[in-house]
Amino acid sequence: MPDLIKEMSHVAVRVPDMQAATAWATGVLGLRETARADGTVYLTHGVCHHSLQLIKSDRTALDHVAMEAHDGDALTHLIGRLRERGVDILAEEPLELGIARAVRFRGPEGHLFEVFVGMEEAGPIHTGRGVQPRRFGHPNLTCSDVRSTQSFLQDVLGFRLSDEIGDSTLAFLRCNPEHHGIGLQQGATGLNHYAWEVEGLPELGRLGDVLSRNDGRFIWGPGRHGAGDHVFTYHFDPSGCVVEYYADMRQIWDDDTYVPGNWSLEDHRGQNLWGPVTPTELLEASIPLADTDAAK
Numbered sequence: 001m002p003d004l005i006k007e008m009s010h011v012a013v014r015v016p017d018m019q020a021a022t023a024w025a026t027g028v029l030g031l032r033e034t035a036r037a038d039g040t041v042y043l044t045h046g047v048c049h050h051s052l053q054l055i056k057s058d059r060t061a062l063d064h065v066a067m068e069a070h071d072g073d074a075l076t077h078l079i080g081r082l083r084e085r086g087v088d089i090l091a092e093e094p095l096e097l098g099i100a101r102a103v104r105f106r107g108p109e110g111h112l113f114e115v116f117v118g119m120e121e122a123g124p125i126h127t128g129r130g131v132q133p134r135r136f137g138h139p140n141l142t143c144s145d146v147r148s149t150q151s152f153l154q155d156v157l158g159f160r161l162s163d164e165i166g167d168s169t170l171a172f173l174r175c176n177p178e179h180h181g182i183g184l185q186q187g188a189t190g191l192n193h194y195a196w197e198v199e200g201l202p203e204l205g206r207l208g209d210v211l212s213r214n215d216g217r218f219i220w221g222p223g224r225h226g227a228g229d230h231v232f233t234y235h236f237d238p239s240g241c242v243v244e245y246y247a248d249m250r251q252i253w254d255d256d257t258y259v260p261g262n263w264s265l266e267d268h269r270g271q272n273l274w275g276p277v278t279p280t281e282l283l284e285a286s287i288p289l290a291d292t293d294a295a296k
Helices: 018-027 072-085 146-155 201-213
Strands: 005-015 032-037 040-044 052-056 061-069 089-091 099-106 112-119 135-143 160-165 170-174 182-186 190-197 220-224 231-236 242-247 261-263
Touching (some): 005 112, 018 032, 135 146, 135 242, 201 231
Antiparallel strands (some): 032 040, 099 112, 170 182
16 A cells, blocks of 8 residues: 555534633644634644644544555555545545545444645744744544544554554554554544644643643643653643643654554553553543534
8 A cells, every 4th residue: 555644633622612712722832823713723733734633622632644655656655545444535625725636434333534735834933932843743533433433543544553542442643653653542532632832841841830820631641652752741621622642752663574463451561661551531531523514
């Protein structure tokens, strides 16, 4: 199978309080607003037009997850694969600002995915606020059947398994050398968290200070995941979304010889090399999918 996905791009989250969500994204996460249209706020961490979308709604929910194809040929090839497999395709044109070509489709449990090429540039800029990430990292999707979504991502989109924890409990898949671009977790179908990469530990410490000044706190971390080998922190935003900040994730360059890790749930090191397993409030976190009609 040819390489189809270049990298993860963004998530779109439906939020009930747009003012609070936007203030958190700009003041704590250090993102910059680039556009507003049709009840959607587009925000970026740097050069790209957007790496986060906030959509006005009556409840917090995951709208879609977006990734960038390698090029136009890869996108065309993917659309053909989706048709061959009978995948539920919602659109074969851009449904958001800032991108040239796109396809939207549903995974086996209803997660809405977007693959695109040709995102506009907003220009690099440092906001001077919050803790500005250097790039969007990954979403961690919750699934009633982890294996079903895992097979879909591997067989249709070309992701590779990097590590798993437990028997169909947690799986981490990559589309490039980054250890994982998507995480899958057993639970009610939706989104557990989305993640941003920063330069290193000093930024994670600074995030703790910024959170404390904005009535926030870490719900887990700093720690170091065994699966991925990266240093992490997690916090809740005002909409109830869990946001991870991480640094120093493992890079996998030897696809032909790499053997995925298989960690036991009883071994805390898969989840945190430095200490105990995940706290209950993070394990149970999951915002649901937006309803089918609204997502279209």
